[in-house]
Amino acid sequence: MSYSCTHCDAQFQSAASVSQHVGLHHNTCAACDEQFDETDALREHIHESH
Known part of the structure; x- marks a missing residue:
C-alpha cells in the first residue's frame, strides 16, 4: 500500500x-x-498544543 502527501505528489510506504x-x-x-x-x-505549536 502506498501513502500520498496531500500537499505534493510525494509517495510513501507508511x-x-x-x-x-x-x-x-x-x-x-x-x-x-x-x-x-x-x-x-x-x-x-506542537509543544504547546499537543
Missing part, C-alpha cells in the same frame, strides 16, 4: 512517513493540519 514529510517540508501539524510559515512556529 502513514508515519507521510506525517514526518508534511511536518518537515510543508510546516503542517500532523495532529490538526494547521499550517505555519516557519518550522520553529510549528515546533512551538
Whole structure:
C-alpha cells in the first residue's frame, strides 16, 4: 500500500512517513493540519498544543 502527501505528489510506504514529510517540508501539524510559515512556529505549536 502506498501513502500520498496531500500537499505534493510525494509517495510513501507508511502513514508515519507521510506525517514526518508534511511536518518537515510543508510546516503542517500532523495532529490538526494547521499550517505555519516557519518550522520553529510549528515546533512551538506542537509543544504547546499537543
